[in-house]
Amino acid sequence: MLLKMKIDWLLQILIGCGSIKVSEILKYCNSRCLAVVPQGGNTGLVGGSVPVFDEVIINIGSMNNIISLDKVSGILVCEAGCILENLDSFLLNEGFIMPLDLGAKGSCQIGGNVSTNAGGLRYVRYGSLHGSILGLEVVQANGTVLDMLGTIRKDSTGYDLKQLFIGSEGSLGIITKVSILTPPRLSSTNLAFLACKDFFSCQKLLSESKRKLGEVLSAFEFLDNQSMDMVLTYLDGVRNPLPPSVHNFYVLIETTGSNETHDKEKLEAFLLHSMESGLISDGVVAQDINQASSFWRIREGITEALMKAGAVYKYDLSLPVEKMYNLVEKMRIRLGQRAKVLGYGHLGDANLHLNISTPEYDDTVLAQIEPFVYEWTSSHRGSISAEHGLGLMKANKIHYSKSPETVELMISIKKLLDPNRILNPYKVLPHSLVQE
Amino acid sequence: MLLKMKIDWLLQILIGCGSIKVSEILKYCNSRCLAVVPQGGNTGLVGGSVPVFDEVIINIGSMNNIISLDKVSGILVCEAGCILENLDSFLLNEGFIMPLDLGAKGSCQIGGNVSTNAGGLRYVRYGSLHGSILGLEVVQANGTVLDMLGTIRKDSTGYDLKQLFIGSEGSLGIITKVSILTPPRLSSTNLAFLACKDFFSCQKLLSESKRKLGEVLSAFEFLDNQSMDMVLTYLDGVRNPLPPSVHNFYVLIETTGSNETHDKEKLEAFLLHSMESGLISDGVVAQDINQASSFWRIREGITEALMKAGAVYKYDLSLPVEKMYNLVEKMRIRLGQRAKVLGYGHLGDANLHLNISTPEYDDTVLAQIEPFVYEWTSSHRGSISAEHGLGLMKANKIHYSKSPETVELMISIKKLLDPNRILNPYKVLPHSLVQE
Numbered sequence: 001m002l003l004k005m006k007i008d009w010l011l012q013i014l015i016g017c018g019s020i021k022v023s024e025i026l027k028y029c030n031s032r033c034l035a036v037v038p039q040g041g042n043t044g045l046v047g048g049s050v051p052v053f054d055e056v057i058i059n060i061g062s063m064n065n066i067i068s069l070d071k072v073s074g075i076l077v078c079e080a081g082c083i084l085e086n087l088d089s090f091l092l093n094e095g096f097i098m099p100l101d102l103g104a105k106g107s108c109q110i111g112g113n114v115s116t117n118a119g120g121l122r123y124v125r126y127g128s129l130h131g132s133i134l135g136l137e138v139v140q141a142n143g144t145v146l147d148m149l150g151t152i153r154k155d156s157t158g159y160d161l162k163q164l165f166i167g168s169e170g171s172l173g174i175i176t177k178v179s180i181l182t183p184p185r186l187s188s189t190n191l192a193f194l195a196c197k198d199f200f201s202c203q204k205l206l207s208e209s210k211r212k213l214g215e216v217l218s219a220f221e222f223l224d225n226q227s228m229d230m231v232l233t234y235l236d237g238v239r240n241p242l243p244p245s246v247h248n249f250y251v252l253i254e255t256t257g258s259n260e261t262h263d264k265e266k267l268e269a270f271l272l273h274s275m276e277s278g279l280i281s282d283g284v285v286a287q288d289i290n291q292a293s294s295f296w297r298i299r300e301g302i303t304e305a306l307m308k309a310g311a312v313y314k315y316d317l318s319l320p321v322e323k324m325y326n327l328v329e330k331m332r333i334r335l336g337q338r339a340k341v342l343g344y345g346h347l348g349d350a351n352l353h354l355n356i357s358t359p360e361y362d363d364t365v366l367a368q369i370e371p372f373v374y375e376w377t378s379s380h381r382g383s384i385s386a387e388h389g390l391g392l393m394k395a396n397k398i399h400y401s402k403s404p405e406t407v408e409l410m411i412s413i414k415k416l417l418d419p420n421r422i423l424n425p426y427k428v429l430p431h432s433l434v435q436e
Numbered sequence: 437m438l439l440k441m442k443i444d445w446l447l448q449i450l451i452g453c454g455s456i457k458v459s460e461i462l463k464y465c466n467s468r469c470l471a472v473v474p475q476g477g478n479t480g481l482v483g484g485s486v487p488v489f490d491e492v493i494i495n496i497g498s499m500n501n502i503i504s505l506d507k508v509s510g511i512l513v514c515e516a517g518c519i520l521e522n523l524d525s526f527l528l529n530e531g532f533i534m535p536l537d538l539g540a541k542g543s544c545q546i547g548g549n550v551s552t553n554a555g556g557l558r559y560v561r562y563g564s565l566h567g568s569i570l571g572l573e574v575v576q577a578n579g580t581v582l583d584m585l586g587t588i589r590k591d592s593t594g595y596d597l598k599q600l601f602i603g604s605e606g607s608l609g610i611i612t613k614v615s616i617l618t619p620p621r622l623s624s625t626n627l628a629f630l631a632c633k634d635f636f637s638c639q640k641l642l643s644e645s646k647r648k649l650g651e652v653l654s655a656f657e658f659l660d661n662q663s664m665d666m667v668l669t670y671l672d673g674v675r676n677p678l679p680p681s682v683h684n685f686y687v688l689i690e691t692t693g694s695n696e697t698h699d700k701e702k703l704e705a706f707l708l709h710s711m712e713s714g715l716i717s718d719g720v721v722a723q724d725i726n727q728a729s730s731f732w733r734i735r736e737g738i739t740e741a742l743m744k745a746g747a748v749y750k751y752d753l754s755l756p757v758e759k760m761y762n763l764v765e766k767m768r769i770r771l772g773q774r775a776k777v778l779g780y781g782h783l784g785d786a787n788l789h790l791n792i793s794t795p796e797y798d799d800t801v802l803a804q805i806e807p808f809v810y811e812w813t814s815s816h817r818g819s820i821s822a823e824h825g826l827g828l829m830k831a832n833k834i835h836y837s838k839s840p841e842t843v844e845l846m847i848s849i850k851k852l853l854d855p856n857r858i859l860n861p862y863k864v865l866p867h868s869l870v871q872e
Binding site for chain 2: 127147153155163172318384389400413417
């Protein structure tokens with residue numbers, strides 16, 4: 001339905017080309033109370049970039065110039081419409097990498113990444129965009145261009161307002177330029193694909209890897225046996241790299257460092273120790289880049305496999321690690337034979353993707369899942385959206401993760417920055433409260 | 437003068453003990469339009485925690501309990517009055533470290549660190565508090581307690597409001613609790629004390645170290661020959677670890693990693709290569725913890741030496757690395773024999789401490805320094821306060837680093853969160869604009 005709406009309103013797409021043009025469009029729309037939806041690569045999972053009624057779409061995809069790269073400090077400045085993968089390719093030649101990497105990198109745009117506070121695979125190593133983003137240019141609802149495009153690493157002059165726009169999903173302003181700290185590209189990468197007998201072993205392996213792999217750990221992902229089955233069943237050419245056996249969990253550990261010999265020694269010593277202590281029951285280290293790609297294909301292919309399998313209910317949760325998998329097990333008990341319940345995600349960041357697959361959408365199944373999944377997450381002080389944002393689909397659920405006083409302050413800030421409520425309406429915050 | 441004021445108003449110090457008490461105090465003060473100054477360790481360098489007229493001081497030092505530590509993820513939750521060094525000592529036993537370290541660690545408090553967005557020595561490795569802080573409890577001007585005390589690493593539910601309070605120097609709310617991601621403590625630390633013939637070599641050394649030391653680099657500090665002279669002249673028992681010679685610059689490079697052998701190999705190969713290529717003219721690696729302390733004593737003792745030498749004009753600037761030292765040289769030309777001009781700081785973060793020493797305070801010297809130092813920094817899009825904040829002393833200078841539209845939005849936010857302007861008046865923002 002969302003897709004259909006999008007097509008209906010194609011005629012209303014305005015191509016933002018330069019912050020001046022975006023400013024003019026917003027000034028016009030604001031003066032006439034016309035609602036707008038900022039849109040980047042349109043790869044979000046919660047409907048944040050999709051119009052709901054008659055909003056004008058402002059697509060920033062043509063603002064895709066790289067402005068500068070400081071080769072001493074690794075500070076990249078670019079327009080918001082640059083595609084993530086293109087930025088990574090550009091940096092590759094210059095000896096740097098983007099501090100984030102996600103499955104949608106081929107089409108998602110950096111402006112959208114920042115607006116949604118995107119996480120992804122490198123988060124465990126390089127952390128949040130709140131730390132990496134050094135500056136933004138943002139056009140406010142009334143057309144004012146806010147130049148906060150700092151190109152230095154440290155700045156403590158006044159409030160760090162750019163932070164407000166990181167993760168606010170285009171509801172406070174439209175990001176037109178981005179300045180971001182990019183880490184140096186290190187020469188050595190290793191990837192291990194491991195099996196664990198239970199979730200407690202996965203957790204313990206994580207703790208140990210933080211200490212023993214320490215500074216070279218660059219990804220720590222997990223999937224359960226159900227996720228592996230889904231991929232093997234629905235994706236052509238994918239196979240389990242470990243000999244057939246009943247493994248309950250799989251873990252991918254990636255290291256990235258500056259010295260191939262040192263990194264291999266660390267990883268091998270760590271794996272040997274983990275094998276001896278029984279934390280891992282089997283494992284294999286990728287021997288070349290093709291094998292590494294085939295390991296990643298399993299982890300990154302889960303979404304695609306789920307789409308082929310039928311209907312899917314997707315939840316992107318952050319929970320204390322030791323509680324995380326309890327939710328998957330509880331959900332399996334609640335749903336019984338009616339659904340396949342998959343648990344996978346960024347274990348290194350305590351980020352669980354709980355995905356529930358059914359042959360087709362079924363309201364009785366949904367009633368078993370929601371609001372239970374949110375209530376359970378809330379009762380453990382977790383986040384109901386770790387890295388996907390709230391968008392349209394979860395805006396009304398914000399109270400599960402944020403206190404009433406905090407939501408109230410968000411609404412005050414929304415009203416301050418966008419008094420006519422033209423920016424991405426119905427998203428992020430409960431619509432009824434914003435309109436009050 | 438500031439110190440005298442502080443003593444005059446000692447009677448007005450209220451001891452905040454728990455967020456409920458802070459809430460009651462603020463509710464009372466807000467209803468009567470009584471201004472307050474939140475105060476932590478009172479170690480700031482720009483007068484941010486010092487009352488100006490008759491403000492009530494709210495001291496949070498007695499709120500110093502550690503609340504929890506998640507030993508899998510390293511997430512520490514504590515009250516805002518905990519002293520930084522005490523937190524680091526606590527974590528030491530648990531296998532973690534604080535992601536920040538500063539000279540004032542023995543008395544500064546974590547609430548003050550967060551309020552001022554403190555930087556320090558570990559910044560080059562662990563980055564900004566905007567990335568490390570996972571949650572805050574904040575009491576608003578009207579007494580409302582904002583529970584934003586997330587204890588999870590990822591959360592994209594609504595606006596990340598806690599970010600507003602990081603670096604706002606107590607002018608938007610009083611931080612009462614902090615949740616922070618602490619990195620694992622790694623077993624191996626090495627420290628090299630090196631000499632470079634010119635600033636260009638220091639820069640080149642930095643670029644190379646990011647690539648060759650990569651993941652183990654944990655500090656990259658520099659001082660010029662004038663800073664070394666100051667320390668050797670005024671601090672007892674400090675000596676130059678390198679044989680007497682004319683070196684223009686000194687660099688401290690620290691590595692921290694999980695494997696002693698690997699780290700030493702990396703550092704030695706790097707130093708050998710740098711020596712051969714002429715980037716460093718001499719150098720020594722600390723052989724034990726005492727020698728390492730004596731190296732750090734030189735870098736960290738500069739402030740103390742300056743205080744003994746007489747009057748000092750201190751500037752904490754962030755600039756593009758390749759331009760950074762030009763300012764020091766220009767300042768030497770402007771001031772000639774009337775002052776000693778020192779350049780040192782966190783080169784790895786492009787953060788220059790420009791300190792100017794004179795026998796006593798002298799308005800004609802000051803007139804040669806300011807506004808030139810701010811204008812020059814501004815013209816290179818630098819920050820006039822990299823890590824010290826604006827406080828009282830630099831509030832009116834915010835325009836050198838922030839655009840008028842950005843400052844205007846800061847003022848709107850100040851008025852929204854603190855309509856009676858009771859929180860830390862005269863600080864951060866130009867007072868005249870806030871009162872309009």
